[in-house]
Amino acid sequence: MAAEKEKALSKKEERSLSEVAKGALVPPVDIFEDDEQVILFADLPGVAKENLNLQIDKDTLQIYGKVTKPSDEAGRYEYTEFPAKDFYRAFTIGEEIDRDKISASMSNGVLKLVLPKAERMKPRKIEIKF
Amino acid sequence: MIARWYETFDPLFEDFNRLRSELDRLFDIALPLSNIRSVPRGTFPAVNLHDGKDAVTVQVYIPGVSADKVELTVQNNTLSISGERDTQRCDDKEITPERYHRRERFSGSFTRVISLPEGIDQDKINAVCKDGILTITIAKREEQKPKQIAVKAA
Incomplete structure (x- = not known):
């Protein structure tokens, strides 16, 4: 019973970030891979470094960027192509990613996430003996 | 796109x-x-235009573009923004297409021309780039601002 309760509780926590992010914009990303790592770039204009929330829980990677809303100044928007909304996107990652070595940096509103592969998962050349 | x-x-x-x-x-x-x-x-970049009391504010969403790579010109009430964004390079190395899993971000050169509201002062323009948003503030000419008129007793 207690275990079940705990499970329900952890599930609630897991959901919390995605619940907060309801209605958020889905940022465009570039993801590419080489032998050493997987690299992700995400466009998050208006998100300062301190307002970025990155979470890894088991196999889920969550990106949540908070956008500071502009103060309500007098006047009107002639046009708005881009709403002032937060950003949210989540991905699942496999066992091959070394969770402890993931690093992130922000520059000009672009997030760069480096997900190194675990040593044992890197491609290896197998020597053939005669 | x-x-x-x-x-x-x-x-x-x-x-x-x-x-x-x-x-x-x-x-x-x-x-x-x-x-x-x-x-x-x-369309890249997205633009918001706010017509305020004292100034017109244009927000241009250019994540990944540094301030020195953007060209801004104002002429005859039109604002033109151009620049380039190369997302196909990482640590000065080109990313070969076969390495991609996803490619959703814009890459290439861009130009956008926006017509500005009447009555702006072309000499009072301020542009700041922060967290991938370029904010251009253009002051309005004095005669365009609302004026209070004192009523004298006859």
Whole structure:
């Protein structure tokens, strides 16, 4: 019973970030891979470094960027192509990613996430003996 | 190009929303009536224009573009923004196409021309780039600002 309760509780926590992010914009990303790592770039204009929330829980990677809303100044928007909304996107990652070595940096509103592969998962050349 | 800018996240209807936004995009193309100056959804960079009391503010969303790579000109009430964004390089090395899993971000050169409201002062322009948003503030001419007129007793 207690275990079940705990499970329900952890599930609630897991959901919390995605619940907060309801209605958020889905940022465009570039993801590419080489032998050493997987690299992700995400466009998050208006998100300062301190307002970025990155979470890894088991196999889920969550990106949540908070956008500071502009103060309500007098006047009107002639046009708005881009709403002032937060950003949210989540991905699942496999066992091959070394969770402890993931690093992130922000520059000009672009997030760069480096997900190194675990040593044992890197491609290896197998020597053939005669 | 990037229809995703307008997609919003909903944990319950994620897939449904994706379908809906795809349909919206389709109808957007086929819509018989649209503003002559409107641009297709997902045009890079996105622009917001705010007409305030003392100034006109233009926000240009250019994540990944450094301030020195943007060219701004104002002439005859039109503002033109151009620049380049190369997303196909990482640590000064080109990313070969076969290494990509996803490629959703805009890459290439861009130009946008925006017509500004009447009565702006072309000599009082200030542009600041922060966190991937370029904010251009253009002051309004004095005669355009609302004026209080004192009423004298006859």
